[in-house]
Amino acid sequence: MRTLAAAALVLAVPPGAALAAERPAIKVNRWQEDWSVLADPARRTEPLDGLKYVPLGPDAHLSLGLTLRERLELGDAPTFGEDAPDTSLSQRLQVHADARLGQGWRAFVMLEDVRAIGRRHVGGADADRLDLRLAFVDHVGELAGGKVTVRVGRQDFPIDQQRFLSARDGPGVRQSFDAVWADWSRGPWTLAAFASQPVQYADDEAFDDTSSGHVRLDLARVERKVFGGAVSAYAGRLDRSSARYGDAVGQEDRQVYDLRYVGKTKSLDWDLEAMAQRGEVGSADVRAWAAGARGGWTFESVPWTPRLGLQGDLASGDRRRGDGRLGTFNPLYPNAAYFTRAGYTGYANIVHLKPSVTVEPTSKLTVMVALAGQWRRTTADAIYGQPFVAYAGTAGQGGRWTGAYAHLRADYVVGPSLTATVEAVHFEAGGALRASGRDDSDYLGLELKYGW
DSSP: OOOHHHHHHSBOOOSOOHHHHTSOOBOSSGGGOOOGGGGSGGGOOSTTHHHHOEEEETTEEEEEEEEEEEEEEEESSHHHHTSOOEEEEEEEEEEEEEEEEETTEEEEEEEEEEEEETOSSOOTTTOEEEEEEEEEEEEEEEETTEEEEEEEEEEOOOOTTOSSBOOOOSSSSOOOEEEEEEEEEETTEEEEEEEEEEOBOOOSSTTOOBOOTTEEEEEEEEEEEETTEEEEEEEEEEEEEEEEOSSOEEEEEEEEEEEEEEEEOSSEEEEEEEEEEEEEETTEEEEEEEEEEEEEEEOTTSTTOOEEEEEEEEEOOOOSTTSSEEOOOOOOBOOTTSSOTTOOOOSSSEEEEEEEEEEOSSSSEEEEEEEEEEEOSOTTSOOEETTTEEOTTOTTSSOSEEEEEEEEEEEEEEETTEEEEEEEEEEEEOHHHHTTTOOOEEEEEEEEEEEO
């Protein structure tokens, strides 16, 4: 059974002639595509294939592409009633050029224009008019019997389940990094490392995004494939010149240590991850942690191939003000749509349990329904929204019960280049939210995504 993520993120190629079946699928990360298969003129079977493969010389070609995402969002009580009802259209347009220059060399450039039409409060992840999204050069070669890739420039890092390090595909503006990346793989082993400065987004004028020395994120990762899946671990460091938490202010030097195990058999799939964080924020010592698990059982022989899923998430919060110890987990650069696209809550000071059922009525349609409950780990710390913003007045107020929500999502593959998604969320506010004057909230999102 296709997973929900596969239906949403990879636009499947329909059955047809053998030549057409070898075309690459349109991916969320367009730089991961390779259109060199169109070097054979007989495989250029679609309109504009002459632009998907433009010969530049022996063993070199240029590929052009475009991605357009239109998402209509309706919220009757954003931030649990703190804001008035809001209806907006999020529009993301990306155009890119991928030049394969021969002998393992490549240059990739993507421009992006993101608009938040009608949105009452526009944040840094909502709008970014005409700017440089990606621009890098990489080289693929051989080293010590394995494949090595070195990449320099503006790029993104969708790591693992993207709980804590993501390309941030949920909001309008994705997250990029100005970085040096290197990875090496041989047999079951993959090693990777990068040194980066996250891009700081602005929307005052065209091409005004920057990166500076005020924020650094460096990381080293190892992965080994095992029977049915893979085990990975990484260690990293987040360095920010200025950070502000409820119980700590100052320079943030946070070390992160992550362990993950993901796998799948014929019926069972699982994704387990845990992270510990140490370091300092100002004069306070960081002692934070988080864990996440997703798993499911698919009934392959039952009509609509239902999958019963269960998701659980934990993240630490600060237990006591003024004790010189900061327990608030920092989710780094999370996938804002990890819980739902409504983005009501974030991955900090949280306990989250979510059973779900996913069915596939047709080969093109996937439907998921879920009910979830949320608590906070400690009442001394706040409830956090996306991406990592404390709801004012929640720290130290109310109990642990944050609330429950119902979640419905349907993904439809219209064609090889077009997908449609409908997502609805109803969040029933619990005592911890109501104690701060907040209320229930509803969300409806309608999305069309086209890739060429």
